[in-house]
Amino acid sequence: MTQDDALQVLTMGKNVFLTGAAGSGKTYVLNRYIEWLRDRGIEPAITASTGIAATHIGGTTVHSWSGIGIKDHLSAYDLDRVGQKESLVKRLTATRVLIVDEVSMLSARTLEMVDQVIRAGTRRGEPFGGIQVVLCGDFFQLPPVVRGHGEGVFAFTSTVWRDLDLHTCYLTEQFRQSDGALLSLLNSIREGDVTDELAKALAARVGTTTPDDIPYLYTHNVDVDKLNNDKLLELPGKMHRFDMRTSGSKKYVSLLLKGVLVPETLQLKKSAVVMFVKNHPQGQYVNGTLGTVSGFEGGVPLVRIRKRETIKAEPVSWTLEDGEKVRAELVQVPLRLAWAVTVHKSQGLSLDAARMDLRRTFAPGQGYVALSRVRTLDGIYLEGMTNLVYARHPDVALMDRKFQAQSVQIERRLQSTAKGRVSTLSERFVEQMGGHPPDPSRRRRRQSRKSTYDKTRDLIREGYPLAEVLQVRKLSRDTVLSHIERLLSTGALTQDDIEYLCDEQCDPVDLGHIETAFRSAKTWNLAPVRRALNKQYSYEQIRFARLFIRDWVT
Numbered sequence: 001m002t003q004d005d006a007l008q009v010l011t012m013g014k015n016v017f018l019t020g021a022a023g024s025g026k027t028y029v030l031n032r033y034i035e036w037l038r039d040r041g042i043e044p045a046i047t048a049s050t051g052i053a054a055t056h057i058g059g060t061t062v063h064s065w066s067g068i069g070i071k072d073h074l075s076a077y078d079l080d081r082v083g084q085k086e087s088l089v090k091r092l093t094a095t096r097v098l099i100v101d102e103v104s105m106l107s108a109r110t111l112e113m114v115d116q117v118i119r120a121g122t123r124r125g126e127p128f129g130g131i132q133v134v135l136c137g138d139f140f141q142l143p144p145v146v147r148g149h150g151e152g153v154f155a156f157t158s159t160v161w162r163d164l165d166l167h168t169c170y171l172t173e174q175f176r177q178s179d180g181a182l183l184s185l186l187n188s189i190r191e192g193d194v195t196d197e198l199a200k201a202l203a204a205r206v207g208t209t210t211p212d213d214i215p216y217l218y219t220h221n222v223d224v225d226k227l228n229n230d231k232l233l234e235l236p237g238k239m240h241r242f243d244m245r246t247s248g249s250k251k252y253v254s255l256l257l258k259g260v261l262v263p264e265t266l267q268l269k270k271s272a273v274v275m276f277v278k279n280h281p282q283g284q285y286v287n288g289t290l291g292t293v294s295g296f297e298g299g300v301p302l303v304r305i306r307k308r309e310t311i312k313a314e315p316v317s318w319t320l321e322d323g324e325k326v327r328a329e330l331v332q333v334p335l336r337l338a339w340a341v342t343v344h345k346s347q348g349l350s351l352d353a354a355r356m357d358l359r360r361t362f363a364p365g366q367g368y369v370a371l372s373r374v375r376t377l378d379g380i381y382l383e384g385m386t387n388l389v390y391a392r393h394p395d396v397a398l399m400d401r402k403f404q405a406q407s408v409q410i411e412r413r414l415q416s417t418a419k420g421r422v423s424t425l426s427e428r429f430v431e432q433m434g435g436h437p438p439d440p441s442r443r444r445r446r447q448s449r450k451s452t453y454d455k456t457r458d459l460i461r462e463g464y465p466l467a468e469v470l471q472v473r474k475l476s477r478d479t480v481l482s483h484i485e486r487l488l489s490t491g492a493l494t495q496d497d498i499e500y501l502c503d504e505q506c507d508p509v510d511l512g513h514i515e516t517a518f519r520s521a522k523t524w525n526l527a528p529v530r531r532a533l534n535k536q537y538s539y540e541q542i543r544f545a546r547l548f549i550r551d552w553v554t
Contacts, residue, residue, distance in 0.1 A: 001411050003029050006169035008414060008422055010134065011036060013429030015164045017103075018136040019403055020171030021186060022372035025486075026136050029171070030057060030099060033134070037097060040435035045091075048101035049110075049137075049144070050259070060320055062100050064255050065091070066114045074113050082120040092121035095131055096433040102347070103137035107144040108158035115160040127163040132433075135166065139396045140190055142344060142365050156399055170407035173486075180526020180539050182377040189368050192397055194390050201377060202385075210381040214353040215275060215290060216340035217370050219360045228337040235269040240296055242266040248320070248328030256320040256328045261336055261345060268293050268301055268335070275338030276303075278318070284311055290338055290351070301333060309474075343370045353379035364391040375478070456483040457492050466501055481543060488547065495548070502548045510537070514545040 003025050010016055010033045018026055034057075037044050046059030063069055067088045071078070083089060095118075100106065115128050122129035135155070144153055155161060181201055188194045218224045244264045246253045257264065261277040268274070276289040285291075291303040294310055301313045313333050320328040343366055346354075351373050361367050367389030374380050414422075430436070452473075459469045469480055487493040502511070517532045526542050533542075 001169050001407050012425040014167040015133045017166040017168045024171040039438040040430045042433050042435040044097035045095045046099050049106040066117045068113050079120045089121045097132045099134045101136045103135040103155050104139045105144050106155050111155045111158045141369050167410050168403050168406035184527040205380045206382040210355050215338045216355040224340040224342050227340040231339045237270050240268050242333045244332040246330045252328035262332045273339050274335040278334040346373050355381045357383040358389050359384040361388045364393040457487050
């Protein structure tokens, strides 16, 4: 399913399970839907299963929002007390849309408790009190951490999952990985069918010479802390200390601290390897951008980004919001030492390259998460690995096939629904939620803040040669191609807009061979097409040619 199709299902007010492989744009769709709601005066409750995930989408944990905290069971007394908590009841009754991101890390029991609290607080008997519920996540990633053992850990095993009558939207486009070989490997892990060729390709990355300025992914915290501290102490020069400033009640500050990757006390030296842990509003850096401290100016670190200019890492703010109220705020330099990070905390990051020690992989999904953080196979540097890297939970594998089938059914129903009908259902949903028609002034304000994709789009529409687009945007060829792919998929660019790029760089004979191979292979994946072409063309050549195939390969 495309991102636009998923957004249409959401705007009709359906309860939705939004899923797809890592890098398929789930968070992007959520953010588009959040903006769509806010344009119409509907403020959604934005939550996630973990604090780190919550900060990625500007929300809070579902545990905090629902008031269940760290409980793993709700007694009759607990539920009776819900109605006595005025602020909680007010929050629950005011909610019209609840978004829960990274639902894969939420246990079945926790999902059921959230449902119980909402029903008790709103005194409405429908699942989740009848509000629209949007669950988002990928169950192939790390499973929930629960006390003890037993069946029914995953959220999809809960009774309320079934009662919600969720419309599954399984995103099938890929926007993170720019390498067909890596994408094929990740998909084969999901399908439980890693071929000898793909396994050998990954094994070939073991023992490769590793650059010094890329992060190390470990499976255990103790290894991460030791490497980061040791590396920092090895550096000569003065240590600079940056202390976090906080405001708000201790309770909310504590919750916010659990959800950010930035340390309370950050210690840095010149030449320290660091990672930005927040998106810059104007796109100077994103969560996961790597660099090296080149010095300090006015008490602020200067970070040299690979192949880019030096950035002044000014302190920034993180907030924990409850509707329009800011419950807690912290201010800190948005950096952390990045010689190493745990696989668990790497979820949500997109890295150009990473070193990995996967010999101590201990949970299904851990290998998949680590490998999917990186954009290309050549960006993976392995110290070692075991076959557990390919492990997937059997229950997840079975459910994933069902999710895909459900999504296909929803997509067919959507395609057979008249556009006017979709608009009518969306308008009715907005009215029922107490919203209003979109506010043009808000839309103009939002459009005035151009995204990185919009900047690429504008240059393409103005007919800039590709080399000049790369120079102006200061981006790699792979990144610009991924922008064009996304812009085409969303309709922001058309084939006519990019035709001049083909005239500029395509050989008609080569283009014809590659297009024929795509149609013969009946796939959009790069690796099988490259094999069919006897590897006469690089992945980059095939990917570029794919942009100019005018209709979908079937």
